[in-house]
Amino acid sequence: MKFRAPKHPALPWQKSLDLDVHAKRSERGFSQESMAEYLEISIGEYKLIENYGHVPKTGYFLLICWKLRLNPLCYLKQALEQETRDVSVLGEETETVSS
Secondary structure (H helix, E strand, O other): OEEOOOOOOOOOOOOOHHHHHHHHHHHHOOOHHHHHHHHOOOHHHHHHHHHHOOOOOHHHHHHHHHHHOOOOHHHHHHHHHHOOOOOOOOOOOEEOOOO
8 A cells, every 4th residue: 555645835945954044043133142042052052053064953943943934844854864764754655564
């Protein structure tokens, strides 16, 4: 039995979370320090996300996207691929296992 995941609306192409966060943060006038304070993390932890491409925990990821008005769906597939996870659930055909 084949299962086809529902098609999601086309999302705008994004460079990468770290580059987009830096650009949006600068555009909106927030400092790295204010973002770290908003997330309640150290400035060092925030710099790992923005400067070194560290994929943040889900809660921080969603808060960053909300604060900077970024669409989190644009980054989910990228984050899963970076973590070498199975991304077949994101719109590609998969086969289900029958019991």
